[in-house]
Amino acid sequence: MLEPAYQVDVVIVGAGIAGLSAAHRLTSAGISTAVLEAAPYAGGRMSTEKVDGFRLDRIGQLLSTSYPELRTTPGLDSLVLRTFAPGVLLHRDGRAQRAGAPAAGGSARGALHAVRALASAPRGPAPAPGRVGTPVGGAVDQARLGAALGRIAATPVERILARPEMPAGQALAQRGVPGRTIEGFLRPLLATLLCDPELTTSSRCADLALRSFASGLLCVPEGGAEMLPELLARALPPGTVHTGVRVTSVATTSVTTAEHGPIRCRAVLLATDARAAAELLPGLRVPDFHPVTVVHHTTDDPAPAFAAGTSLLLDADRGGPVAHTAVLSNVDPSRAPGGRVLISSTVLGTPPEGVDTAVRIHLARLYGTSTRRWETLAVHHTREAVPAMRPPHDLRRPVRLLAGLYVCGDHRDTSTIQGALHSAHRAASAILADLGAAGSMHRADPAPTLPRAA
Known part of the structure; x- marks a missing residue:
């Protein structure tokens, strides 16, 4: 039993991937933990809607097989990643062109050889939309691009973080990269x-x-x-995660909830989004956000599936609202019922009026086929989808605010899945160091029962 002063060692506010992964690290070290989530489900922004057998992501942030935390986060051992074809397809001047393809395994040398191989491909007539043609730029440009990708893949993270900081667009212009390579590949990527x-x-x-x-x-x-959140939640002791519990205030030794009153603890970890964290702790910085709109379509027409394969298709011409699109049912067949096609397209920034119509017109050009009879499954607009990382940006914002009060999430690191998981790793390590890595002196039931409100 815990000492009477405490009902649980650590209360984690927020059941997104940051809070859930931190909970796994703490419970594995013998720290009794309760995860409180205001929503009726865990996962936060990483949610998936089910419509007629389709699985539709609301934001659909891309992952990379190179993310270290995907391999080292406890609870994600059984995560299956479905990969896109190497590199990306760039739609430019009416044709699709593959560029930036690393070799299998993702080595820097492989990336260089792959791009050089593309650069040496013979230049034939421009293929029809949807077919792969010569890469953007000439052989010299492609060799330079391949060399740059190879160098950056081999560059230690510490060296990157020591570079002068400025807006990314300005940095590209100052590095001597040809403008056609910037506009045709680096900017859309x-x-x-x-x-x-x-x-x-x-x-x-x-x-x-x-x-x-x-x-x-x-x-x-x-x-x-x-x-991701489902696997993390499933790996926790039963009863660790409590949904539908709204935290109204926090302190170093307790949280107060609307449903259960105060809950006493030894430490509190805020694992909410940046705005919710600042509401509980006024003074925390709230960044700007990038809005993201994802439009999901299905069709009986096999043309887009054939044209794109398992590639991520980007519009280098910026000829419409779609930044990137893919036939996700080719990449991950589990996202669509048998025999159906799922096309998911992402609009960045403020979407235009009549976004579905604008997206259909744009997709018709990108895939080279009529989209009039495509069925719209869902349009998901998230105004505060991704925290902005404008300079100066601290990629390692402190996770320990006070002894007993901690914060994590993608707003404390990089605005990626890797950043959210890494910030949770840092926060859990700080809590373990402060409480004692051996766990609590008085071990508690790892799934504490919340009190009833008075």
């Missing part, structure tokens, strides 16, 4: 990776994103984005 079409993101964060791209393969979780 970084906009996709950072959810930032204007490239106002810190150049250090942009370099880290390029490093991940050059070191691995872009991917999505099998079954939808919700699989």
Whole structure:
């Protein structure tokens, strides 16, 4: 039993992937933990809607096989990643062109050889939309691009973080990269990776994103984005996660909830989004956010599935609202019922009026087929989807505010799945150091029962 002063060692506010992964690290070390989530379900922004057998991500952030935390986070051992084809397809001047493809395994040398091989491909007539043609730029440009990807894949993170910091768009212009390579490859790629079409993101964060791209393969979780929080929650002791519990105030030794009154503890970890954390702790910085809209379609027409294969298709011409699109049922068949096609397309920034119509018109050009009879499954708009990382950006914002009060999430690190998991790792380590890595002196039931409200 715990001492009467405490009902649980650590209360974690928020059941997104940061809070759940921190809970797993704490419970594995013998720290009794309660995770409180105001929503009726765990997962936060990493949610997946089910519609007629389709699994539709609300935000659909891309992952990379090079993310270290995906391999080292307890509870994600059984996560299955479905990879896109190496590199990306760039739609430019009416044709699709593959570029930036690393070799299997994602080595820097493999990335260089792959791009050089593309650069040496013979230049034939422009293929029809949807077919792969010569890469953007000539052989010299492609060799330079391959060399740059190879170098950044081999660059230690510490060296990237020591570079001068400026907006990513400005940094690209100062590095001697040909303008056609910037506009034809780097700008659309970084906009996709950072959810930032204007490239106002810190150049250090942009370099880290390029490093991940050059070191691995872009991917999505099998079954939808919700699989990450679902696997993490499933790995916790039964009863650890409590949904439908709204925390109204926090202190170093307690939280107060609307449903259960005060809950006494030895430490509190805020694992909510940045705005919710600042509401509980006024004075915490709330960043700007990048809005993201995801439009999901299905069709009986096999043309888009054939044209795109398992590739991520980007619009280098910026000829419409779609930043990137993919036939996700080709990449992850579990996201669509048998024999059906799922096309998921992402709009960055403020969506236009009549976004579905605008997206259909744009997709018709990108896939080279009529979209009039496509069925719209869902349009998900998230105004505060991804925290902005404008310079100066601290990639390692403190997770320990006071002894007994901690905070984690993608707003304390990089605005990625890797950043959310890494910040949780840092927060759990800080809590274990403060409470004692051996766990609590008086071991408690790892699934404490919450009190009833008075």
